[in-house]
Amino acid sequence: MKTSTIGPEIERLIQLLARLPGLGPRSARRAALHLMKRRESLLEPLARATAEAAAAVKVCSVCGNVDTRDPCSVCTDPRRDPATLVVVEDVGDLWALERAGATRGRYHVLGGTLSPLDGIGPDDLSIAPLVARVAAGGIDEVILAVNATVEGQTTAHYITDQLAGTAARVTRLAHGVPVGGELDYLDDGTLAAAMRSRTPF
Amino acid sequence: MKTSTIGPEIERLIQLLARLPGLGPRSARRAALHLMKRRESLLEPLARATAEAAAAVKVCSVCGNVDTRDPCSVCTDPRRDPATLVVVEDVGDLWALERAGATRGRYHVLGGTLSPLDGIGPDDLSIAPLVARVAAGGIDEVILAVNATVEGQTTAHYITDQLAGTAARVTRLAHGVPVGGELDYLDDGTLAAAMRSRTPF
Ligand SMILES: [Zn+2]
Ligand SMILES: [Zn+2]
Numbered sequence: 001m002k003t004s005t006i007g008p009e010i011e012r013l014i015q016l017l018a019r020l021p022g023l024g025p026r027s028a029r030r031a032a033l034h035l036m037k038r039r040e041s042l043l044e045p046l047a048r049a050t051a052e053a054a055a056a057v058k059v060c061s062v063c064g065n066v067d068t069r070d071p072c073s074v075c076t077d078p079r080r081d082p083a084t085l086v087v088v089e090d091v092g093d094l095w096a097l098e099r100a101g102a103t104r105g106r107y108h109v110l111g112g113t114l115s116p117l118d119g120i121g122p123d124d125l126s127i128a129p130l131v132a133r134v135a136a137g138g139i140d141e142v143i144l145a146v147n148a149t150v151e152g153q154t155t156a157h158y159i160t161d162q163l164a165g166t167a168a169r170v171t172r173l174a175h176g177v178p179v180g181g182e183l184d185y186l187d188d189g190t191l192a193a194a195m196r197s198r199t200p201f
Numbered sequence: 202m203k204t205s206t207i208g209p210e211i212e213r214l215i216q217l218l219a220r221l222p223g224l225g226p227r228s229a230r231r232a233a234l235h236l237m238k239r240r241e242s243l244l245e246p247l248a249r250a251t252a253e254a255a256a257a258v259k260v261c262s263v264c265g266n267v268d269t270r271d272p273c274s275v276c277t278d279p280r281r282d283p284a285t286l287v288v289v290e291d292v293g294d295l296w297a298l299e300r301a302g303a304t305r306g307r308y309h310v311l312g313g314t315l316s317p318l319d320g321i322g323p324d325d326l327s328i329a330p331l332v333a334r335v336a337a338g339g340i341d342e343v344i345l346a347v348n349a350t351v352e353g354q355t356t357a358h359y360i361t362d363q364l365a366g367t368a369a370r371v372t373r374l375a376h377g378v379p380v381g382g383e384l385d386y387l388d389d390g391t392l393a394a395a396m397r398s399r400t401p402f
Contacts, residue, residue: 006299007270010268012253013253019243030222030223033293091234095207098207
């Protein structure tokens with residue numbers, strides 16, 4: 001009798017909510033109940049918003065950003081500096097830098113970091129497209145805005161080697177990013193300061 | 202430029218997710234990104250599940266449970282004991298008792314507790330319908346499964362007074378040591394109650 005008293009539509013909703021980061025089985029049940037008690041003000045709007053996002057979301061073929069258009073709104077913004085390319089591990093890091101207003105450059109999303117122990121090599125990341133973008137010219141500076149983790153720094157070294165033959169200057173974020181820290185958890189001021197104090201790599 | 206680089210569909214999704222209990226603005230962004238990276242495996246199924254739940258969800262007109270039918274599957278289950286009525290504050294408490302398999306009775310959801318300071322009086326809760334259900338006869342026992350808070354106990358006292366003229370016996374959940382609980386971590390009131398209610402071993 002454990003769960004047979006809940007309709008299958010409700011069970012399904014709970015199961016899917018439990019797969020969101022930050023929600024476990026218990027908090028997913030609370031979230032589902034919260035939604036169902038607010039059908040008109042929250043559940044129905046969320047149904048529409050998820051459907052619209054699912055229909056609209058695109059991965060930018062230029063930089064790897066997630067947006068509702070391809071190329072994304074950063075890549076197509078004429079006010080952005082095309083000579084500055086900010087390399088990030090993940091779209092979440094791109095969003096964090098945008099929230100901080102930390103750069104007027106454009107981005108390149110790697111999709112992760114090199115991690116030999118997890119079987120993640122250069123071909124599993126968007127590194128060859130990055131090198132191709134830079135080799136095509138017009139980029140003066142590549143800012144490696146990767147996490148200050150071992151994997152992030154290993155990836156930064158690897159990319160620096162790959163870009164050695166290009167005309168671009170390679171820099172990285174200044175110290176100020178706590179060792180072991182992840183960009184997405186930093187406050188805007190720290191992110192902006194780290195961007196201002198970026199140093200040659 | 203803070204958020205202008207994110208499409209309005211994505212912004213809307215983040216705003217709605219941030220209204221779920223357990224998710225703040227930051228974790229809502231992470232959840233939205235998590236969903237968009239998994240469009241086929243998670244975002245589209247969630248869009249369907251929320252739409253189906255929104256179409257299916259009903260509040261039981263008998264007991265106040267949230268289900269996909271009215272009367273709900275507990276109220277219509279012929280194996281449930283119609284002579285036992287378990288009174289809970291919230292649908293979440295009903296679900297918790299169902300998961301525990303704690304009762305074969307049926308339920309009555311109050312929708313909260315009396316709280317004069319918050320302006321919540323008897324008319325704001327499903328107390329009159331409860332009294333009417335019991336007064337209609339056929340109910341031998343009313344189990345007050347309210348929280349062991351001041352508000353919960355105040356509400357229990359009020360309901361007991363209201364049911365004084367009916368034939369039903371009114372009981373409440375036992376106080377005691379939680380299963381697996383360690384005495385050293387329990388508050389004094391719980392310990393004293395557990396001692397008073399000690400049972401033969
Ligand atoms: Zn882009
Ligand atoms: Zn019911």
